[in-house]
Amino acid sequence: xxxxxxxSLLILLTTQSIxxxxxxxxxxxxxxxxxxxVEDIEAPRQMAEGEDxxxxxxxxxxxxxxxxxxxxxxxxxxxxIIAKDLNDSSGVAYHEGSLxxxxxxxxxxxxxxxKQLADFNDTVLEKTLVTDDLPSDAWHGRKWIMVDKDGxxxxxxxxxxxxxxxxxxxxxxILRYRDNSWIIEARGVRNTVGFDIHPTNNHLYxxxxxRDWLGDSLPSCELNILEESGDxxxxxxxxxxxxxxxxxxxxxxGYEINKPVLDxxxxxxxxxxxxxxGNLFPNxxxxxxxxxxxxxxxxxxxxxxxxxxxMFDEDGQPISNSDFITGFLDGEKVIGRPAAPLMLSDxxxxxxxxxxxxxxxxxxxx
Numbered sequence: 001x002x003x004x005x006x007x008s009l010l011i012l013l014t015t016q017s018i019x020x021x022x023x024x025x026x027x028x029x030x031x032x033x034x035x036x037x038v039e040d041i042e043a044p045r046q047m048a049e050g051e052d053x054x055x056x057x058x059x060x061x062x063x064x065x066x067x068x069x070x071x072x073x074x075x076x077x078x079x080x081i082i083a084k085d086l087n088d089s090s091g092v093a094y095h096e097g098s099l100x101x102x103x104x105x106x107x108x109x110x111x112x113x114x115k116q117l118a119d120f121n122d123t124v125l126e127k128t129l130v131t132d133d134l135p136s137d138a139w140h141g142r143k144w145i146m147v148d149k150d151g152x153x154x155x156x157x158x159x160x161x162x163x164x165x166x167x168x169x170x171x172x173x174i175l176r177y178r179d180n181s182w183i184i185e186a187r188g189v190r191n192t193v194g195f196d197i198h199p200t201n202n203h204l205y206x207x208x209x210x211r212d213w214l215g216d217s218l219p220s221c222e223l224n225i226l227e228e229s230g231d232x233x234x235x236x237x238x239x240x241x242x243x244x245x246x247x248x249x250x251x252x253x254g255y256e257i258n259k260p261v262l263d264x265x266x267x268x269x270x271x272x273x274x275x276x277x278g279n280l281f282p283n284x285x286x287x288x289x290x291x292x293x294x295x296x297x298x299x300x301x302x303x304x305x306x307x308x309x310x311m312f313d314e315d316g317q318p319i320s321n322s323d324f325i326t327g328f329l330d331g332e333k334v335i336g337r338p339a340a341p342l343m344l345s346d347x348x349x350x351x352x353x354x355x356x357x358x359x360x361x362x363x364x365x366x
Contacts, residue, residue: 091143207270268304272340280347
């Protein structure tokens with residue numbers, strides 16, 4: 001009887017949650033349309049598209065999903081859990097037929113992933129351990145992963161604190177894994193959960209989450225550009241453009257600090273970035289970046305909770321930014337939290353929402 005009651009309660013709560021979300025509350029620019037792409041995906045984060053129609057979704061709940069739109073109607077009709085019981089498997093990337101999965105302290109690879117899924121084989125997909133040589137701290141341990149053209153892996157290791165210094169130099173960095181060893185690409189990065197390579201200048205652009213407990217107005221979260229391997233970006237000594245840390249700001253650290261190219265606002269929590277290179281959106285969107293602002297947790301008034309568009313000049317420097325998707329807040333009530341953007345091969349943009357447990361798709365309005 002208890003099992004039946006619990007099941008009925010779960011169905012009721014799930015139904016109420018779905019009914020409570022109104023897609024019409026989300027606002028996009030004129031001539032665009034936003035729709036629900038797929039529902040009931042538990043805490044979706046980073047996403048990756050394969051070559052044969054599959055979309056892979058990491059989850060902070062230790063799951064990895066494979067999605068497919070078999071009938072081509074623009075909505076997912078096949079959802080499979082292809083990995084589970086992982087330690088926050090938020091990071092996923094696809095490269096040359098293989099799916100890469102980033103836990104907090106490990107990276108896995110599943111080879112020939114789409115062929116295995118298409119064969120309708122009921123056997124468990126075999127994961128190959130790429131590395132388990134990563135810190136295991138949960139605080140700022142969530143991963144964003146990218147596989148570069150040469151097959152090397154880029155991922156983040158956040159500072160395991162609000163503000164601190166650690167002996168392990170891998171903390172507060174972006175790392176590259178090549179030939180079974182780690183290279184520090186960017187230092188002094190408090191907690192980036194999103195980076196992408198600019199389509200024309202080939203530099204790595206990454207967001208960073210600013211420190212907490214300096215009030216509502218300080219410091220700003222950031223967009224940065226990595227131009228040289230090993231560049232330093234300020235943490236924990238300097239935050240944003242000019243916020244000197246009250247504890248570590250007077251240290252003689254010896255680094256030349258690379259400052260942000262764009263202030264995103266304090267406490268907005270950027271968690272994903274994607275350059276748009278498709279042809280479906282208007283031409284002025286070409287090579288723009290979409291950044292998901294997951295939203296504040298310790299600001300007296302909620303900020304973030306939206307997707308922004310960043311425009312750049314010919315040299316890749318930001319020249320302006322504007323809201324692209326809003327409506328995730330109803331006053332101070334949270335309706336959704338955009339987590340990560342991904343441009344699909346058809347030119348549409350999908351956005352994961354780890355609060356509403358669904359994924360949205362943005363396309364041109366007819």
